[in-house]
Amino acid sequence: MIKVTALAKSYGNRPILSDVRAEFSSGHLTSLIGPNGAGKSTLLMLIARLLAPTSGIITIDGTDIASLAVGDYAKRVATLRQRPDCNMRLSVEELVTFGRFPHSRGRLTAEDRGAVNEAIAFLSLEPLRNALIDEISGGQRQMAFLAMTIAQETQCLLLDEPLNNLDMKHAVQIMQALRTLCDELGRTVIAVIHDINFAANYSDHIVAMKDGAVHAAGSVSEVVTESGLGELYGLDLEIVERQQGCLCNYFTQKGKTR
């Protein structure tokens, strides 16, 4: 379990996050939602230790993350950034192999190769295995980076907008893959997801952020309500419950957006 207590982050005098408290339970998929600039990426990068908090504590299974060595932390938590870029000419397979670095430290074993193959197969990237990262589409690159984080085989995955650049089919495929990771492999997944319908239909918990603080947190049915989301985004919306799941319609507005 990852627990965030009284977390604050500011750049200079400008507070970005203040007094953030949240819990992310093990073996579950938690979605982080909220408007642009709410501080979702900042929170995720603080958990990933890519940013240092101004104050506050983050613990993983009761241990303060600041006390763990970089190398050990990478065996427990894998991170996919919002806009992963790569200015190196690499094949998809080489990139995914980098995910094994925390375990292999550069010397690949048979086990490492197995994990790489599994991650590639898991996201159906077989046909792109030898393609170069800078010669595939944005969505395919996103998938390749996700495969790298999966190959890392960590208990916890932090994914910043994993659906970025993906078409409907691939987005569904990724969300199903994330569910498999939680349900069958017991992984903890925290993902920033902008598409409220994906968040509502695939997550166990939702943490909604607004203006650098947690606006609402809880199970899907607790957070995804017309009034709650309306207030979060400042939009009129309608939630339609269907047999296959719920559907949030925010496409038509009565007046100009608030």
Next chain:
Amino acid sequence: MLVALVGIAALSIFFVFVGSGLDFAYIIPRRLTKLAAMIVGGIAVGLSSIVFQTIAGNRILTPAVMGYEAVYLLLQALLVLILGTSSLMVLGDYGNFLASILMMVAYSLVIHHWLFKGPQLDAGQPLLVGLVLTMVIGTFTQFVQLRISPGEFAIFQGFSLISFDRVEPVQLLWSTGFVAVVCLAGSRSLAVLDLMALGRDQALSLGVDYQRHVRLLLGLIAVLVAVSTSLIGPTAFMGIFVANLAYACARSERHRVTLPLGCLIAIGMFLVAQLSVEHVFNYRTTVGILINLACGAWFLALTLRFRDIA
């Protein structure tokens, strides 16, 4: 890679034996010393440029562009000014060499603080600052030069262009030792370098202690630059040329391919320049001028193209 290796072997044999009259007493040992200097210098230039570009995340920056060599020349000018012509005697080969290494490491700390600690800069900014630094330090050096006597000036002149003629066997031995130690220390970072090329965040999340490696590698680069500059002189834009040619020629951009290839390219350039001076230009030009001319022109082309992209 194999082609490069064979090419260099052929050039080396040509360089050592052609026109030597098979004089094993003087000419051939002398040429072998020069050849060794080219190899050690080439390795130092190739490694330092490519590794620096990787940690800077920028393909038009090299230690030379960031002012390392200018600082070296300033140090030499100051030494000549303070200690006079005897500076070489007083400090001896090692004294000067160690002073240079210390100076380079100190300068690395400045670069480290400014380039890697602050907020992320866009690609063009460090280049501009580097060139301005080089110019400012160069002007200081000129200022010092004007205060030294012509005799001292002649000594100093010797430092400021690439040349293999002044290489002394003892110094060569030291340099080889240092480069070997650096390679040994750096070889454990070879896999890490590939990850560092992905940037700080990606490297950190894959378990690389980024800050520690940046410090270690900048330290090793400082030693390499001190070795190459004191052994064969300032290489100016050569590093950029070598590194980018290595990226272009290599099929993979993994460091275990680009680093050796970069070294081979640097050695090859030294050999070609030296052979051209001896056989084409009949000593009417120097290796330094040839290399600066070729690489400077290429650097200009690169910055122009870089401006188009940025």
